[in-house]
């Protein structure tokens with residue numbers, strides 16, 4: 552188990568109510584923490600809240616893409632060395648489909664458990680001057696009056712659900728991930744889920760459960776979804792899958808559904824075999840629908856913003872979500888700090904940064920619905936290695952992030 556220290560609250564609920572915040576940030580994943588760090592460093596009064604304490608588990612493949620690592624490096628330029636937060640190196644991905652397997656290099660990849668990454672980012676937000684309040688479920692963001700009157704965010708105590716109170720802020724950043732249920736009256740809550748969107752399932756297995764080489768990500772592709780397996784920095788094996796809902800229901804349990812994907816890909820032929828009873832011990836959790844979009848800007852005075860998965864997400868095959876989350880936090884902070892009209896500036900920079908990238912990932916998601924096609928592509932790429940190398944940027948994304956300032 553990762554040894555991430557528990558991060559204690561730095562403010563009481565009474566003090567949170569009494570403070571006129573410039574920004575309240577809902578959710579302390581990479582998107583929320585990146586926004587909090589950037590704003591707090593510029594002297595903003597920032598309150599970062601999460602319904603969970605840190606560390607907490609998160610369904611995720613835990614692979615840091617080139618974009619994620621570049622964003623982290625730009626956020627912490629003083630940290631040098633191979634890993635910003637002690638991530639393990641990740642050098643290649645082995646895609647297994649229809650009994651075939653293809654090894655692709657992963658330039659500048661890394662692996663880090665979400666317990667460590669998210670905890671470290673919250674600690675950095677606190678160090679930058681943000682206040683931290685865990686155990687808070689934000690339910691509604693309301694606008695009692697026109698700007699510059701503050702917004703109010705309704706906070707419910709997770710461990711005493713009947714107790715709630717209102718906190719005032721100049722703007723609210725919803726960084727609540729895929730589970731975002733924050734209501735924004737006056738427009739700005741409607742999520743559009745893509746038809747046939749898959750759901751995420753993930754957990755971890757003990758180090759000895761699977762014979763996985765460190766530095767290798769295995770992606771097994773089947774008709775009803777795909778599953779990634781990778782060794783974390785502490786030796787545990789991270790399991791993360793995207794599955795069709797129908798297959799999940801038909802399988803009877805997430806472990807059986809993941810086992811079916813591994814069987815169909817014939818992963819055992821390539822040395823990857825995990826019996827369903829062992830998978831069932833992985834503490835598997837599920838996410839809501841994966842591929843969706845939601846309004847980037849909400850509220851009548853356009854002072855409620857979404858970042859990270861709460862704003863938009865496309866299935867995780869290419870392992871880019873954390874990088875996107877960090878980038879969107881950076882873009883929003885830049886708009887809030889520098890633009891006359893932050894809402895419009897954020898909408899523009901978000902579209903410029905993500906429209907093409909999300910389109911590429913949607914096309915990959917469509918191809919993955921046809922594992923035989925993936926198997927044929929693997930056969931072709933094995934026969935023509937230079938063609939396989941050309942697949943790499945498609946699978947892992949381009950190097951450029953715009954993160955360097």
Ligand SMILES: Cc1cc2nc3c(=O)[nH]c(=O)nc-3n(C[C@H](O)[C@H](O)[C@H](O)COP(=O)(O)OP(=O)(O)OC[C@H]3O[C@@H](n4cnc5c(N)ncnc54)[C@H](O)[C@@H]3O)c2cc1C
Pocket residue numbers: 577578579580581582583600601602603609610611612613614615616619687688689690726727728729730731732733750751752753791792793838841858859860861867869870871872873874876
């Ligand atoms: C199966 C799977 C595999 C993946 N693999 C990878 C990978 O290998 N690499 C990669 O880069 N990305 C991967 N991703 C994507 C990645 O996990 C997400 O894109 C990333 O976590 C998004 O960060 P975020 O900050 O937007 O949201 P999150 O990390 O989800 O954080 C949201 C936070 O908000 C809190 N919250 C939610 N609602 C409220 C509320 N109302 N009030 C208070 N707090 C709230 C939650 O507790 C949570 O801590 C994967 C995703 C899935 C599902």
